[in-house]
Amino acid sequence: MVDTNADHDLIDEPQGPAESEGQAPTLKAFSLLQAVARSERPLSMAELSILLGMPKPTAYRIARMLERDGLLEREAGGRRYVAGRKLLGFAMEIVTASVRSAPRHAILETVSRQLGETANLGVMVANHVVYIDRVESAWPFGLRFEPGSRVPLHCTAMGKLFLSAQPRARQEQILGKVPLERYTENTITDPQRLLRELESIRAAGLGVDNQEFLAGVVCVAAPVVDASGATIAAIAISAPQARMNMNQAVQHAPLLRAAAQRLAETLALPAPERLAPERQTEAPPAPRPRRAARRG
Missing domain, CATH: 1.10.10.10 (Winged helix-like DNA-binding domain superfamily/Winged helix DNA-binding domain)
Known part of the structure; x- marks a missing residue:
């Protein structure tokens, strides 16, 4: 078994032919x-x-x-x-620049115009959701978050959607590190209750925020899935509860899923080679020495 934890101070060795070529x-x-x-x-x-x-x-x-x-x-x-943070920042700059000048922004505009509410596109970065694009509603009352803004995982529709896509062990690991801060009376701060909520979200394929992050605001999110089936982003709509209650928001799921599919098509990402979460990494077995053939 390979020691996957020990990172010894290895001495730089001269490059051999295979490495130099x-x-x-x-x-x-x-x-x-x-x-x-x-x-x-x-x-x-x-x-x-x-x-x-x-x-x-x-x-x-x-x-x-x-x-x-x-x-x-x-x-x-x-x-x-x-x-690292420098790599994440660089990646966010690239994604944000491409999103705002690509058809993806037009998809958000269409969703916002059809529903009359704010449409968001976000990704999971470390232990937060980061908005990479956003189209505000035309209503006087708006939720002002700029692209690049970070919001929590445990109490937002996109955040819970991203968490629900993770293996159970990874969910528990994240929830053990992230403070489950209470933002409103509806915020779920009990880890076990939140895990049950994530199971429901995973089964429904739809993230919900029923006034859990901002009092009086509801949100529903659909996953943007790549060719490998991984959730790489999410599209969401958010609105004041006075204009759209949670039941009404969930009824817009077909429109959100259709928009998510169009967003996935604009990304056109190939299925990446991923290391399975449960895969045990072992050194390949050493080849057995071959016996010389006997000569008669």
Whole structure:
């Protein structure tokens, strides 16, 4: 079994023929960042080495360099790697710029115009939901959140939708780290009750916020799913409860799901190679030596 937790101070070794003839250093660094970004959980050095087919000393050297530059971080209290704040910020700048100049913004405008309410597009970044685009309603009373704004996971429609798509172990891990702050009387702060809520949301395929984040405001969200079936974003509508109650908001699910499908088509992302959450990473078995054939 490979030691997936120990990251020893490895000495840089001279590059052998296979390494020197392989990817350029820049491409190796990009491949490592891509593996971390695509994974559904933090990755250890041994897992990165195996996933990338890269010698562990090389992977370690590149990871340490990326960590110093803020592109990678160690998970809290552990040695596995996650995307760093600098990388997340860079990614958000790219996504926000592309969204606002692409057909995706027009889809949000159409949803907002059809329902007369605010339409949002968001992604899960670390332990928050980040708005990457938003079209405000034409009503005088509006909820003013700019693209790039962060909102909690545990009490928002998009946040609970993202959480519901995670494996149960990952849900418990996130809820154990994120403070379940009470924002309104309706905010769910009990972890077990929230886990049951996530089961219902996963079954329905629709996230709901019944005045849990902002008093007097309801929200419903549908997932934007990529070619691999992973939830990569969410589209949501939010409105004052005085104009749209929770039952009325849920009735707009077909329109939201249709918009989510159109958004997924604009993304046109190929199915990424993901490391399964429950996969046990082991070293490949050593080849058995072949016996020399006997000569008669």
